[in-house]
Amino acid sequence: MTAMSALSTNMRQNRGLYGAVILLSIIYLIYNILHPRGFSSAVLIQNANESVAIVFVAMAQTIPVLLGGLDLSVGAVMTLAACIASVLVNGSPLQIVFGMVVTLAAGTAFGLCNGLIVVYGRIQPIIATLATGAIAIGLALFIRPKPGGDIDGDLNWALTNSLWDFVETYGLFDPDAPWFAPVAWIPVPLLIILVFGVCVWLPFRRTVLGRTIYAIGSAEGAAFMSGLPINRAKVAAFTLGGFFASCGGLYLAIQTASGNADITQAGAYTLNSIAAVVLGGTSLLGGMGGAIGSLIGALILRVISFYFRILSIDPLLQPLVEGIVLLAAVSLGAFRVLRVKNRLELFR
Amino acid sequence: PEVVSGPGADPSCFAPWNADTKYLQWPAQDGPYRIAVVNGFVGNTWRIQMIKTAKAFAEDPAIKDKIAEFKVVSTGTDAPAQLGAIEDFINQGFDAIVTIAVSPDGFDRVIRLADRENVVLVPFDNVLDTDAVMQVNEDQTEMGRQWAQFIIDELAAQGKTGGKILEVRGLAGNSVDRDRSAAIHETFDATGGDWEIVEVVGNWDDGTAQKVTADAIAVHGQFDAIAVQGGTTGAVQALMDAGHPMVPIAGESENGFRKLVAEHADDGLKGISIGQSPGLVAIAMKAAVSALEGNVMPQLISVPLPVATYDELEDGLNYWSDLPDNFFTVNEFPPCGVNISGPAIMAQSEADVN
Amino acid sequence: MQSALLHLRSEDKPVLVSAGFIVVILVLGTIYTLYTQGTAPLFSPNYLLQQLQTGAFLGIVAAGMMMVILLGHIDLSIPWTLTAAAMMATAVGGDLALPTGIAVGIAVGLVNGIGVAYLRIPSMIFTLGVDSVMRGLMVWHTGGFAPQDQATPLMRFLAAEKLFGVPVAIFVWAAVSVVIVLLLSRTAFGRSIYATGNREAAAYLSGIRTRWVIVGAFVASGVCAATAGILLAGYSTKAYQGMGNAYLLPAIAAVVIGGTRILGGQGRYIGTLVGVTLIVLLNSVLSIMQMPEAGRQVIYGSVIVGMLLVYGRDTRSLSG
Amino acid sequence: MSDQPFLQLTGISKHFAGARALENVDFACKRGSIHAVLGENGAGKSTLIKIIAGVLEPDSGAMFLEGQQVRFSNPAEANSAGVVCIFQELSLVPDLTVADNISLAAPPLKFGMIDRRAQYRFAEAVLARIKCEDVDPNALVKDLSLSRRQMVEIAKAVGKSPKLLILDEATSALTRKDVETVYGLLEDLRQDNVASLFISHRMNEVERLCDTLSVFRNGRHVETFTKGTKTDREIVRLMIGREVDAHFPPKPQAERTAPHLQFNDLSWEGRLKGASLSVGKGEIVGLGGLDGQGQKELMLALFGVLRGVEGTVKVGEKTGAPLSPAAAKREPRRICLVPEDRKTEGLMLPMSISDNLLAASYSRVSVGPFIDPALESEAVDAAIAKLQIKLGSPQDAVATLSGGNQQKVVIAKWLMTDPDVILLNDPTRGIDVGTKQEIYRLMRELADEGRAILFYSTDYAELIGCCDRVAIMYDGSIVAELAGAAINEEAIIGASLNLHASGPEAVS
């Protein structure tokens, strides 16, 4: 009884997420079937590598969205973090770790600043982050006026391949050991997403602070009247967003072994992150959804673009097809509207 | 590939960058080949023209039989997506991948993978800061130098050895912008004249270039000459709208710019037009095929700068008064057998449509 | 006079503060030019008129954007709506150029409005999708049809020529402004925009056809973007890909700096006018100072945050 | 010890931009007592309890809890001091589950994370205590009816083990049975030496429950006295500062007019199941029944909000249900609806009073396509005068008005459209006696002008006192129509519980 009702509530609350998972499974399956080397570790590694940054940025976007806000600085913070990493992540192993920590700390601190401006400056998140995003890009350009950087090459190779290569690069143990074989094919980027994303987000969601974020997005006044720590939760939301964005930036820097303060790329990431959040079933009004959904949403966006490489579509028609598919994908939820019988429900 | 010694095949087309350029050789493979073009951004005329040139060249009798499969994808400005697409094509077993890099760095991994699979990776236009792959480009530094030299010479002809120059720069942070600008400054400095160079950022875009040029004229009054990295038509338009006297101008190879120069050269709009050509893609494709055939290739292929000065302009030959302004005039490279002229590209697709 | 100051409404504050800041920008710029060249061109009518002329494009875009923001929505399709309108107008050419461009704006606005109002897809995401579809269409168009891109003489006249020493573009901007002001303050449609933006359910239950209102606002935004595109094409003598890229974020920033609430329901057009002027002058002065892109971005962001800290702070209503 | 008040306020004042909400208020309440706070709309009751609960900070004055001076800067601090409040506007989070809501701020934790099982069990226990076993702790709050939500709100407050429990009109939407449960609960809490502050506009509730009464008027504390020392009449006079005569305006002689609004066999989504009724011009027909029997849906269906309504609707000569509120309000139907929730459905809170008043009638103040400022202000002034709305300036935000005056704005907005059919969905909820009477009088006037009025109310007394006929809804259909002397409490309650029905469900 309890379990049943809990399950049905869960289904109701996460309908978007489950829909996204099914959609992703279908399109990824078909992609692999069509791909000459489908269902291989090489393809999985390539797909995973390509997805890490956007997945992290989409997760970063989710948290402010749950509050009912938007963070237009996620792409810029990612870029800033990548530029910092491109300067710091090299040298001895200790220096490398130090560089990584500083990169993540910087992005997190930037998120914290966003949160403080939103909470204590009482500025709407969307517009506050539009402005801080410009500042982040400015800082990134100061750090890296032109693209480049010297990120450790081993790190680049080890983190963008399978566990086997990781072990081999650092000579941890014999990568061909039989006990290792069952997991050796797993792409490191996939593990990074799981460890940093899931192991940070899922527990956080279960804390009072995490739940407060949902409560604020759902009904801020009620959350306040109920004695929830509104300010702290908002600051935490942006801070965690900054952390995820900087995870994306750090990986991007390692993956490309360089930093690039590219304004258009930052903007594209921000916009794609919003699309991913929506595809993942999080309501832009706040209060419903979660970062796991956005992870899936980001993957959906990526897999859609994979198709252009295996299908023969006129290159000049590709942007149009891409646009139409995106529009169609985000419009999927619109079928709900046709079923709404009480028009007042449309206005929430 | 193996590093070998030169000379390379077909030097009139695949000219080495300079005397120090290495030569590379891949094991010869049997054709026909599978070739992919991985483009980044797609929302401007240059890129569209590039894609059309690539498609047209793939159908060219000279090369058609050597190509079994030809694919073009545009990944946007997203570095991971571009790297992913390249890697995907390597996974799919493509033989050569031609690309415009979204960033001069960050290709270490795909270069390594390409080498492992003997895939020929050919960056062109926006090339990489590495000598591990074969690349095709025009010499940006040389371009900046020629622009500056032209202005210096034109002003010298007017008896000026110094003056106020407006430099309209490109996209901030881009290496092409950096190289061209540095060369311009060096060349002016080298004359020892009294030059004041006012820099504005035009983003290689006609509208922005026009706006910042107009602003600069409003604030600074008059310039002795103008150097524009891109969006030249816009800059000239601003000049004319402001009633600024016609001055020597160095710019890109947009059709609109050449039209204006042809029309107003006699009024003083003495221009030099050098451009990065969308036709580079064809040379890159041809180089890829040549490498796959086992020929020795220069690591860095220098494509001659397509220069046209005001006195050389000829309608229907190096500019077309009936074609759009946005069109990039230089498209063919006869020494390479790349003979897809601008109007030909346009005509071809109109036929497609009908 | 004193009593006028005392009765300053909270809505007037953004206008006054931004206006003050505009003067600060001009003064700082002038100090710079005096220092570097010994002249003070920034206060010359010539310079200011020219800024207003190029400001007109942004101003018209922002006017449309404001209508949408007043509803609590946003129109991210502006860049390629603007571009598409300009490209189609020049491709068709002749007398039909202007109607074609405007028709593109109306069509995009209709699609946006239907998606947002009828399908109930968040505008943030739907207009983003429409933007990429428009981009796709334009890439296809450029690549496939050898399109003409020359602005017609009428477009040139509207954007680049002068009438009584004042650029015609400024008159166009003024005309658009008058229409928007009348629409917002003196018509049922305008009032309905405010009502819908504040609370759509209540507006709907008051018998306001909120979906039409939303569609209408998006069409207005599309038409404004198209008008700006046509003017911009006239100004540059041609249409080209990417001509709209520089207008989206500044338009949003201008509207918000002008005191319009990003969540909808509140805002005055005069604020948007001042906001546009501020952004245009700030950009111009930074460009004159040859500020590198890095510094420019930092200053740009800081100015927006700073302005909003001064007056844009959300007042929370306890009953809300 | 026992004589020391649990809570004491001295010299509390609170001003809002322009409005004076509280002026130098002294107030005290004791443990083990249920203390009623009475007053007209806008008297400052909610402001008072918001100050006590830490939502608002007073401009001046001091607050003492068990003799210690305290200052709460947010509700969390008040909660931890044992002061728990059920606000007039509910404070539930709709997208979370009932269990989440009940232990929202201080859930049971395990390894720093919320222990969902413990939370579920706790919710079950608390719900059982207020006899709400029918509410599933795992249900989402947004799926609950208003009355269930109010019960969850009460459960949430009780779950915090308060020392001082404040209920600000917390029973306004409850069903009769729930009200009884809450009474029982408050009695229990009194036994446990908890202090309760009870705000209600329903005199009978106050009579039954409270031992001490405090009356507020115009932001001032007028008097505090023990129950029974004053008559109802005196209390009302203290509240509104004048004598109130009869409760309800006299009903005219019952003469049935031709039906104007008729509907037959209305069905919608299992919430309406073949409802039929007719309302004549000049008639006030009450709609009764337990909460959530389809009354709200019925009104929405008639107003064109619902999609897929089956059955026939006829207004005057026009057949067919309207397709939208916009169509409903226009000729020839001219229907209006005063919705249930004025804050979200009736008003645009941040907009000015004048804008809100005009929202339904732009066309009436327009000349050609343009709104005429002169006509506009004329219409607004007339509306304000007609309903005697108490306000500073018509340009003030409607949010600054008290609940009752906000409701008047909603009604006035619709009267401006000169409607033929008026649908009223519980218009007197949370409204003081004085204002209620004005509304009753107004309803009768409107009926006398020849309009057809359908009036849903949760208050039986209103149905009895105001209506020419009363239709009772049960499970989506109208099960009884009462008229004349048949409109009495027993009949209404009986019909509401569907006792006389011969249908199969009545048997089981």
Ligand SMILES: Nc1ncnc2c1ncn2[C@@H]1O[C@H](COP(=O)(O)OP(=O)(O)OP(=O)(O)O)[C@@H](O)[C@H]1O
């Ligand atoms: N709906 C609302 N109604 C009234 N005030 C609100 C509302 N939402 C937020 N607030 C304000 O938000 C703040 C909530 O502060 P709270 O103390 O709960 O947060 P916090 O995380 O504890 O902050 P801090 O860490 O600064 O103490 C208060 O200043 C309050 O005025």
Ligand SMILES: Nc1ncnc2c1ncn2[C@@H]1O[C@H](COP(=O)(O)OP(=O)(O)OP(=O)(O)O)[C@@H](O)[C@H]1O
């Ligand atoms: N946030 C606010 N801003 C401005 N004025 C306010 C605000 N809240 C309340 N007021 C004003 O304070 C006065 C007291 O309001 P309050 O809500 O305390 O009345 P109340 O006694 O609870 O009335 P009701 O019975 O209608 O709920 C009213 O005149 C109201 O207009």
Ligand SMILES: [Mg+2]
């Ligand atoms: Mg606190």
Ligand SMILES: [Mg+2]
């Ligand atoms: Mg109250």
